[in-house]
Amino acid sequence: MSYLLRFGVVADVQYADNDDRQAWYDTNKTRFYRNSLTQVKKAFTHWNCEENQNQGISFVLQLGDIIDGINAQPREYHDSSLDAIRRTLNEFESNQHIPTFHAVGNHELYNFSRKQLAELFRDSLFKRMKLNSESIGLNGLEALPANPNSDELSLYYKINPIPQLKLISLDCFDISVLGHEPTHEKYIMAAEVLVRHHGRYDFDLWDTDNHLVGANKRFQSSNGAISEEQLKWLEEELQESDAKNQMVIVFGHVGIHPDSSDWNTVIWNYDEVIECFNRHPSVVAYLSGHSHMSGYATANGVHYVSFEAIIETPPQTEAFATISVFDDRLEIKGHGTETNRTLYFRHNTQTCDESTGETIEDLAHEEMATNQTIEVERIPKHFTNSYFLLFLAFVVFGYSHCLTSYLKYEVKSEFCLGSNFDPHIEVNDSAIDTSIILESSPLMPETCSVRLSLSSQVDGLIVSVDSISIINSNKSCDNFIQFGSSPVAKWCQSSDAQTLIFSDSGIDIAFNFPNNNGSHFKLIITPFKKPALNECESNAPYKCVNSSQILCISDGFSCDGIDNCPNGSDENACPTTSNDFYTDFCNKGKAIIVTLTKPSVILHLYANESQNLTETDCVVRIEMSTSSKKGLILGIDDIHIGSNDNETCSDYILIQGSDSDKTKWCRNNKTDISGKEFPRQSHIDIGFHAGKASNSSFTLIVTEFEEPSLFGLCFSNKNLKCSSKAGKQCVSKAYQCDGYRNCPEGDDENDCPSAPTTTTTTTTPSNHTTPPTPPSTTPHTPQPTTTPSPSPKPEPKGGLGGGFIALIVIGVLIVAAIVVFVIFKCLKKRRENNGYSAVNSD
Structure with a gap:
């Protein structure tokens, strides 16, 4: 299937004619001010090369912060604000056949009023690039307001590049203390919000979040809110796209979903915008910058993606993306530090992959393999004594044993989706410390089945329920989960769900939800081994006592907040907050x-x-x-x-x-x-x-x-x-x-x-700014959805658990080997000193 359209994305250029300096919010990061224009040039060089291969892009989205706020400071070695933005826009305008559409960021508003910024963006498109707005369906930037003294020139707009697609640019600083005069109504509204959360009128304090907690970290001046009139306009545009069966990609500078950006880089009234997106099936994605890190989340089929910052990209690499739009998905090709992703649309039955790169499970397996790999060529050649090699082998074995005793959860959060999903899940001896989580998703097909196969070294599986809701009308059994073809168990109501123990060589699980009206589930599949003489082996030392039966599981599962034993005994007698x-x-x-x-x-x-x-x-x-x-x-x-x-x-x-x-x-x-x-x-x-x-x-x-x-x-x-x-x-x-x-x-x-x-x-942490609240006098709180939230990925256990005994044995053997080696060397030397050797023994 060929793509419908391709376009480029760059974020947080933040150019300034200034020496590199350490980022104030993270001492491990450097801002490469002058290099940022070189990074833009690299991106266009790549896109122009692709065009020569008939794979060119139609336009570029610049996600805000095109210049840095440092340009607004008294000039010493850097340009003025106007010189800086003109130099930066010239870099984009030099590629006349590829128009760039800009989102407004906080750093532009440190330098210009909203009216000045809108005029600069408008002139770049229509005067210097001579763009025909009708040819690309641009609406919102063409005309100045009737009152030339007004600063109400819109910074939100739409683009219709092809009939199947609409792009909407949001103004994330519509209500803000940036870009407005202090007497402006929207400035006053924003100031009231900031005073309410920071305790006083203090512009410097508003730009920090050290004293804010959790979701309140969004209430800072480097973020803003969407006004009621912009939300109304957005609603109307999405209604129109719903009726036309269009797909809509929304973009803006500030993040909307906190799991794609982090709380300190989210707009104040994020919940209102998410609710708006959820009402309209036409919305497929929201693209943002601001967090300076690649991030991703999905909610109700809408993909939220944040992109890397050019300003913090070292000269030896790059950070930009090329997005291909298909009928059923977006394919994001990341260049340099940017991430590859394939994002399927909500009407499609395939998976909403957060990345076409490695999954969490792949990374976990790779990490374990790396920890267990011994490269012989790294051993110095002079260490050839067999005793030393024995000593080294003991150490490596002990170290790898400690590492492999860590707990892993293999999360199948959207299983039964996509061509890459394998319904045959193998559980072998090496996975005794791995529990599998099967969790429903809104994109799951109506029917689906999986088979869990056991190796001869695993005695069985425990199926426990973390959360479940099976909804059927009139006591029917249209929606159900069935275990075994016989079946061994069939759950038609939530009350049917109970912990199951399987000791066979495999389990077939069928999921049938043709009338899914809010049903969901999260099942925990934990492998176990049977004890020998009522004692568990070292690789599965934790005893689950179930009536008269004892099941042995990895001790890493105890006190992790998830019931793995049939009766939940692994979560008993756990430490409480102290x-x-x-x-x-x-x-x-x-x-x-x-x-x-x-x-x-x-x-x-x-x-x-x-x-x-x-x-x-x-x-x-x-x-x-x-x-x-x-x-x-x-x-x-x-x-x-x-x-x-x-x-x-x-x-x-x-x-x-x-x-x-x-x-x-x-x-x-x-x-x-x-x-x-x-x-x-x-x-x-x-x-x-x-x-x-x-x-x-x-x-x-x-x-x-x-x-x-x-x-x-x-x-x-x-x-x-x-x-x-x-x-x-x-x-x-x-x-x-x-x-x-x-x-x-x-x-x-x-x-x-x-x-x-x-x-x-799929989170990726964010880094630098802190966010705010909605413009209304009472802060909004997000409403829960009927879809369950994902389970957190449990962290590796800090204890040695069952490996402790093995470590003691290994330590004793190491000491014994060293003692034997020393005694042998001493005896050999003494005999040589006494004149005895194998050569002159006769």
């Missing part, structure tokens, strides 16, 4: 000593408390509960150190461990504020000084930790391993995804389930 909360931080200036009664304490200071403090010192000492612990971690959840006067360090925090130097945090050294580790120290002293006009707030978490083993792993299966620049720490697994950063760098809160409406997500 945080003490200490809110009276200052206690009227008196020093406080807190001995940890739980492994963690959370210290709060609220802004309204600090405002009541003047020239006050507050000190608290956190002491460990027991000497068996190895140290303390200071984590930061939210922090704002500042005051209403002009002094940069009138408010500050002093931190000192029992055996470490003091650290001082205040407004003028923000880069030093990060989580800290205090190894082998019995206490931490935390002091806060409130200046004359204090306005600070923070949430600090002090957590006890243990050190990992020789192999860098946590001995206890109940522990989670933190990774930080200072080293590694083992903390209670109860802290994972509890909303507080107990690890120094907060990795206990990474890859946690998100709250928004969604059916399938």
